Amino acid sequence: MFARTVCRTPVLASFRSRPHQIPSIRQYAVAANEDVRAKLMEGLKTAMKAKDASKSTIIRSMLSEVYDADKKKQEKIDTPAIQALVQKAVSRRKDAAKQYESGSRPDLASQELAEASILSAYLPPLLSTSEVDRILQEVISENDIKLENPAQVNMVVGKVFRAFYARVDKTSVDSAYVRRKAEELVKGQ
Structure with a gap:
């Protein structure tokens, strides 16, 4: 009986001397991201x-x-x-x-x-088509992207994509609509 009390005392004393370790046992807190x-x-x-x-x-x-x-x-x-x-x-x-x-x-x-x-329901809402159109217009005008050779449509659209997705998160837009609208804007110049 006496041996048990002696053995438990150092263990309890070690917890008292290191209280900062007790909360680290359970880390289920949700981070901001x-x-x-x-x-x-x-x-x-x-x-x-x-x-x-x-x-x-x-x-x-x-x-x-x-x-x-x-x-x-x-x-x-x-x-x-x-x-x-x-x-x-x-x-x-x-x-x-x-x-x-x-x-x-x-x-x-x-x-x-x-x-x-x-x-x-767990996704953020998509940007509206008018918002996507506005951002595409800004990207094309700011970067001075023009179609000089009709055979290079894909290359020019790729430049538009890179500039567009540098501003906008891919999960917040309909990528098929962005592709269609970017091709339409590039060919319409």
Whole structure:
């Protein structure tokens, strides 16, 4: 009995002398740059509390993709990378819905579109088409981009893309619309 008390005393004394180590045991605080990750976790909690199995499964699959990317990079990925992962998941589901519709399976297509709408709630809102048009016009005029040779359309559009995406995050715009509008503006000069 006396031996146990003697053995425990140094352990407790060591904790008292190093109180700064106790809080470091649990580091689950959400950093400022992990708002999408936090939103996904909060969405999972609410779906589980509401016993919504389909929504919780979708969010779990998205979180598993995020955790897989964390492991590949060997550190937590930042918010733009998570947004890109969510955007890819949404586009995969929309493509699957198109394939199901072409295969005469509207039930599966509607399920994929519902999953895409659930995941798109975790993305920031897209820029409006008028905002994209304005930024493209500014990029072309500021960088003095002109089409001198009609055979070099792709090269000139590439310059417009580089300048445009230097200003705007890729996840905040519809890239197909940006491509169409950039080609239209370059050819219209």
